[in-house]
Amino acid sequence: MTDVPEIDLTDLAVLGDPFGAYTQARRESPVMRLLAPGIGPFWAVTRHEEARAMLNDPRLETSESTFIRPEVPEHCRPYMRSMTEMNGAEHARLRRLVAPAFTPRKASELGPRIEAIVDGLLDELPGHAEPDGSMDLLRHFAQPLPIEVISELLGIPAADRPRWREYGAAVAAGHGESFLASIPGIIEGAQEAAARGRTEPGDDLLSSLARIVEEDGDRLGEDELVTLVWQLVLGGQTPTNLIANAVAALLAHPEQLAALRADPGLMPRAVEELMRWCGPQLLTFPRFAQEDLEIGGVLIPKGAAVVASIASVNRDPRVFDEPDRFDLRREPSGHLGFAHGPHFCVGASLARVQTGIALGALLRRYPALALAGEARHLPDPGTWRLAALPVTLS
Numbered sequence: 552m553t554d555v556p557e558i559d560l561t562d563l564a565v566l567g568d569p570f571g572a573y574t575q576a577r578r579e580s581p582v583m584r585l586l587a588p589g590i591g592p593f594w595a596v597t598r599h600e601e602a603r604a605m606l607n608d609p610r611l612e613t614s615e616s617t618f619i620r621p622e623v624p625e626h627c628r629p630y631m632r633s634m635t636e637m638n639g640a641e642h643a644r645l646r647r648l649v650a651p652a653f654t655p656r657k658a659s660e661l662g663p664r665i666e667a668i669v670d671g672l673l674d675e676l677p678g679h680a681e682p683d684g685s686m687d688l689l690r691h692f693a694q695p696l697p698i699e700v701i702s703e704l705l706g707i708p709a710a711d712r713p714r715w716r717e718y719g720a721a722v723a724a725g726h727g728e729s730f731l732a733s734i735p736g737i738i739e740g741a742q743e744a745a746a747r748g749r750t751e752p753g754d755d756l757l758s759s760l761a762r763i764v765e766e767d768g769d770r771l772g773e774d775e776l777v778t779l780v781w782q783l784v785l786g787g788q789t790p791t792n793l794i795a796n797a798v799a800a801l802l803a804h805p806e807q808l809a810a811l812r813a814d815p816g817l818m819p820r821a822v823e824e825l826m827r828w829c830g831p832q833l834l835t836f837p838r839f840a841q842e843d844l845e846i847g848g849v850l851i852p853k854g855a856a857v858v859a860s861i862a863s864v865n866r867d868p869r870v871f872d873e874p875d876r877f878d879l880r881r882e883p884s885g886h887l888g889f890a891h892g893p894h895f896c897v898g899a900s901l902a903r904v905q906t907g908i909a910l911g912a913l914l915r916r917y918p919a920l921a922l923a924g925e926a927r928h929l930p931d932p933g934t935w936r937l938a939a940l941p942v943t944l945s
Contacts, residue, residue, distance in 0.1 A: 581847030706755030
């Protein structure tokens with residue numbers, strides 16, 4: 552077997568500083584092996600050029616078995632096979648039907664509705680303060696925001712939105728009884744929203760998608776609309792962790808924070824740099840080799856699982872000047888925080904707009920925002936995310 556570096560994903564040093572661990576591996580090889588209990592070793596691409604090529608390689612395919620867990624109720628499983636698990640013509644068809652609803656222009660048009668949601672959450676913040684004036688910004692702002700935006704997009708009735716907030720919190724946890732318990736409720740709510748989109752069309756996302764009919768008569772089916780809702784709820788957690796990571800990074804770099812406050816026009820560039828430097832995804836979802844193939848001179852056997860180490864490729868000095876430096880004025884250089892190729896994140900534009908609006912409003916509303924304790928990251932090998940974000944507003 553090819554001699555490549557190995558990283559144990561249970562190593563506390565790796566979990567505490569994945570960027571440092573992957574940097575060392577990247578210096579040694581464009582490909583490494585990741586060791587994880589219960590699933591065996593898999594391959595990770597550490598360099599930007601090789602990762603872009605891998606993510607665009609049709610010889611590597613995603614797999615349904617990667618995502619559907621045995622604990623999920625049987626009647627929910629058909630709706631949990633999203634575009635992420637599809638390949639080839641099947642994936643291309645669904646992507647073609649969905650993509651028009653997620654363009655940068657569509658995301659920008661949603662700006663006023665997102666601003667209203669952000670302002671509402673900021674209005675509520677002082678009421679969550681502890682006796683010492685501190686509060687958890689993750690729990691009370693970054694976490695509820697994406698599910699509120701999704702509820703607005705789907706036309707979820709106001710009476711049901713508190714329940715959807717609970718769903719969002721459960722999905723953000725990523726595991727446990729509350730996560731599993733939320734799935735039937737999300738699927739049921741998605742079925743109701745899809746039915747409304749067909750029978751009582753409004754200006755919500757599902758109504759818009761239900762109206763799209765291709766020249767050949769192809770359109771999204773009812774089940775596909777429900778599946779899209781599930782994918783939105785899952786993917787919608789990216790802004791939660793990106794916003795929390797971003798606030799922690801800005802508060803830890805006061806000179807960068809001051810620059811952004813002084814020039815709000817930097818926000819689009821700042822969002823890209825934050826996604827590159829402290830984006831939540833450490834690894835892409837796995838692809839499986841359909842034949843023996845070579846990546847960066849390393850032989851990958853048929854059937855092997857391969858991921859891109861986003862934490863590594865987004866700090867590759869071959870692409871980014873002084874990659875470990877956090878610089879909001881950096882020229883965007885093609886980070887892979889939203890992946891690449893056929894499975895590039897369909898909601899990337901929405902995540903960018905949502906993050907920019909949230910950070911801009913938060914910094915304007917609370918100029919004295921400060922950390923009130925340690926911004927501690929959870930020991931999660933796949934996602935760089937905080938356990939809490941304690942702050943004071945003034």
